[in-house]
Amino acid sequence: MRVGLVRTVGVATALYGAAVTARPDLLARPSGLTDPAGRVAPATGICLRPLALRDMASGLAMATAPEGPALRTAVLVRIAADFGDAALLGATLPDRDKRIKAAAVSVGWGALSVAGLLLS
Template sequence: MRTELLRTIGAATAAYGIAVACRPDWLARPTGLVGPEGNTGPHTAMVLRPLAWRDAASGLAMLLAPAGPALVTATAVRIASDVGDAVLLGTTLPSRVRRAGTVVTALSWAALALAALAAPDHAECEPRF
C-alpha cells in the first residue's frame, strides 16, 4: 500500500469536496447540471452539497486514518463512492458527453486509489543488497 499517495488522494478529495460544498457550480457546470443561462439553480446546489460533504469526509478519513485497516477501509469507502458516482451520474446526466466525462473522471480516481492501495510500499520495492 502506498500510504503517502493515498494521503495525497485523500487531501485532494477533501479539498475538492469542501470547494464544491461552498461553490456547487464547480460540479454543476462540468456535469451539465446548470440552467440554460449556465447558472446552478438552488435545488441543484442543495442536492450537490451532500455529495461534496461526502467527498470531504471520505478524503479527510483517508488523510487522517492510521495506516493499516483504518486507511484501507477509508480508501474502500472512497473507491465505492467514485464507482457509485460513475454508475449514478453516468446513467442520469443530461448529455452523452457529460455522462462519459463524468464516468471517466470518477473511475480514474477510483482506479488511482485502488492502484495505490494494491501497490507495494516503497520500502518493499527497494533492492536489498
C-alpha cells in the same frame, strides 16, 4: 499499500469536496446541471452539497486515518463512492458527453485509490 498516494488522493478529494460545498457550480457546470444561462438552480446546489461533504469526509479519513485497517477501510469507502458516482452519473446525467466525462473522471479517481491500495 502506497500510503503517500492514498493520502494525496485523500487530501485532493477533501479539498475538492470543500470547494464544491462552497460553490456547487464547480460540479454542476461540468456535469451539465445548469440552466441555459449557466446558472445553478438552488435545488441543484442543495442536492450537490451532501455529495461534496461526503467527499470531504472520505478524503479527510484517507488523509488522516492510521495505517492499517482504518486506512484500508477509508480507501475502500472512497473507491466505492467513486465507482458509484461513475455508474450513476454515467447513466443519468442529461447530456451524453457529460455522462462520459463524469464517468471517466470518477473511474480515474477510483483507479488512483485502487492503485494506492494494491501497490506495495
